[in-house]
Amino acid sequence: MSVTKLSHCKPGQTGVIKNIAGDGPVIQRLLELGLIEGKAIRVLRHAPFGDPISIEFEGMHLALRAAEAQHLEILL
Amino acid sequence: MTSQSVPTLPAKVALIGNPNTGKTTLFNALTGLSQKTGNYPGVTVDKKVGSMDQNIELIDLPGTYSLAGRSPDEVISIQVLLGQIAEQKPDLIVVVTDACQFKRSCFLVTQLMELEQPLLVAVNMMDLAEKAKVQIDVDGLKKVLGVEVVPVIAKQSSSLDSLKDCVKDALKKKVPAKVHWTWPEAFEKEGVKLAKALSIPLPLARRALIDEGLPTEQLIATQCGDKAIEQTRAARETIKAAGLSPARVEAELRHNWIETNIGPVITQGERGPSFTDKVDGILLHKFFGTVIFFSLMTFVFMAIFDWAGPLMDLIDGGVGSLGELAGSGLQAAGLGGGPLESLVCQGIIAGVGGVLVFLPQILLLFLFLAILEDCGYMARAAFLMDRLLRFAGLSGHAFVPLMSSFACAVPGLMATRTISNRSERFATIFVAPLMSCSARIPVYTLMIAAFVPGDKVFGLFSLQALVFTAMYLIGIVVAIPISLAVKKFSGFSTESSFLMELPTYKTPSAKTVFLRVYQAGKAFLTRAGTVIFVASVIIWALSYFPRSQEIHDSHEVMRTEVQAKKSGEELETALKKIDSLEQGTYLRESYLGQLGQFIEPAVKPAGWDWSVGIAVLASFPAREVVISVFGIVYDLGEDLDTEEDDDSKALTNKLKAAKWPDGRPVFNLPVALSILVFFALCMQCAATVATVKQETNSWSWAMLSFFGLTFVAYIAAILSYQIGMAVGLGDLVQ
Secondary structure (H helix, E strand, O other), rough: OEEEHHOOOOOOOEEEEEEOOOOOOHHHHHHHHHHOOOOOEEEEOOOEEEEEEEEEEEEEEEEEEHHHHHOOEEEE | OOOHHHHOOOOEEEEEEEEOOHHHHHHHHHHHOOEEEEOOOOOOEEEEEEEEOEEEEEEEEOOOOOOOOOOOHHHHHHHHHHHOOOOOOOOOOOOEHHHHHHHHHHHHHHHHOOOOOOEEEEEEOHHHHHOOEEEHHHHHHHHHOOEEEEOOOOOOOHHHHHHHHHHHHHHHHHHEOOOOOOHHHHHHHHHHHHHHHOOOOHHHHHHHOOOOOOOOOHHHHHHHHHHHHHHHHHHHHHHHHHHOOOHHHHHHHHHHHHHOOOHHHHHEOOOOOOOHHHHHHHOOOHHHHHHHHHHHHHHHHHHHHHHHHHHHHHHHHHHHHHHHHHHHHHOOOOOOOHHHHHHHHHHHHHHHHEEEEEEEHHHHHHHHHHHHHHHHHHHHHHHHHHHHHHOOOHHHHHHHHHHOOOOOOOHHHHHHHHOHHHOOOOOOOEEEEEEEEHHHHHHHHHHHHHOOOOOOEOOOOHHHHHHHHHHHHHHHHHHHHHHHHHHHHHOOOOOOOOOOEEEOOOOOHHHHHHHHHHHHHHHHHHHHHHHHHHHHHHHHHHHHOOOHHHHHHHHHHHHHHHHHHHHHHHHHHHHHHHHHHHHHHHHHHHHHHHHHHHHHHHHHHHHOOOHHHHHHHHHEEEEEEEEHHHHHHHHOOOOOOOOHHHHHHHHHHHHHHHHHOOOOOOOHHHHHHHHHHHHHHOOOOOOHHHHHHHHHHOHHHHHHHHHHHHHHHHHHHHHHHHHHOOOHHHHOOO
């Protein structure tokens, strides 16, 4: 078991959200979409230049930038 | 007063839901062509309404995951739902949810329940849920939520009928939704206090507390005065001091309630890799995905240019015949030859018609965009392009607007509404006109064919094709610093982000695609009938008046001379020539011509003479006007085309033969380049300026954008000419 930032996860890795750090409009949006503690999440793929990344949770595919993904701490 | 004396107003039903839940498809299915787009009183947010039945009006609110007010559209939504907009208070709220992702949709549902108004939950895409092995216990759901729930399969007409019945039923019963959860005391106390102090509804007070740094704050300020912001902030601080973060309080309260109460009524079977997963494996592949993306974009543009051609010719021909018909009609009525005929034929029909020609391209572009959007590919394109757009300070959200602008900036500007970051939206609006639109093609073609040598570079590419491509690239290159500058100096928050749902792939709905194309066409025609109409009339008047008797008399003398000497066909050609000559003289002496000569010193550094100057001025309503102006100035008559016909060659030759008073040729390669560069960068398009005004709701932005880009184009034109002359391109003779 280890905790990693979502931005450092590789495609195909799965884990559980441990914490979502910070605040502001972007974080509010992530929270609203359901990225809260305890949710299972899977990294799907990285875009051609390594950023943004796409993730899957509860059947939703979501694209976000590494800058946003680094707020999410994942328990692998 | 009895209720009988008042005619019954149609019941109002607000339709709201997450993006990608098929809300628009449902709205289209329920209302069809009865849809109308208007404005909410006092603001320029589009209001889409349609009638479902004689007595039921459906209001389509923008797709959203939450009632948090992020954009002007979303702020309006909450105002409509709370009944704060005069005469817009809905009698019933219908929330469209996605059966496959029901728990996520429930976040918005819980927000709506707090409004304590009649609510109906439509669970859409029940068929897809079944395929994804999701089972929803509808009766269980009704019990937990305490509101009416109706399963829907948008494709099935029987399913739509049952939805309609449920709407009517709910309108009769009008049972308000109830709240089944409690907010943490420290938060709720402040919410209640704030609601009382500002006399606003409690749900709005809660939003004010949660939506820190979002437009909700401005809404509160407009409604309750500037002091309200301070009061809200103070209340927020009290909550934070109690160890709570408002946004987290909301997210955890709702998601936890949903997990405990909605979780049990939904069963999720084993999830294998879906169709979408497999397709994305290819379409979002680092290598193949990129190749497919660029091939697809190339195909779309080729198709727009190739397929629209015949239709454009048809319209062009139609406009021409209409002009002739109107001309002969007026002559038959004894009104020919005067200003009226000229106004109708050269002013209105030629001016508006020249713009109408682009209708097929716009319809085709919207057809492709609507298909790509509705099947789910556009979100992928944005995902692939986000990194590249970051160089210009933009994000993947700007992709669709910018791509559309290559065909026409007007739909491109309208597409910027989906960008929630304000500084990014304004930057995109500012640079969208720099993407070479289809109206520039005639100008590029004429100048390149006339003045760029047909040599091959490295024996491979023709120099002409390279210059053509360079015109597209120069717009993109110049857009980067301009976009960065607008972002920097716009004064809006500059935090950029990219957060986008990649929806499940689906077959595009024919009705949705058709309606998008139909509405785009209607909007374009409306603009052609208003802004472009007025601009055409003004430009015509400036180029027509004053008509001095002297010019007429001197040409009349020439006509009499010719009539005495020549006969038959020869006479006809000679008379035509005199007519053209007369037209040219009139134009030179017109207000527009005088203006051209007045501004000549200003345009001389770019290598232009007065004729190019007025061509540029006259082409303000639409860039392609420049060609007809050259035609008039160089005494060719006005009916010119850039196709490889005799007229075009004649115009090319006339341009080449044009001389300054000292005998030097007016046009050479550097002059052609400076004209090309100017038109690549300038904002000579009344429709675009009007759309910028509409989208930014500000004349200052529209004017800044017009004068700013025109200034950039002017400087770039001077540089092109001066550098071209300095490196000796001026001496190249073709």
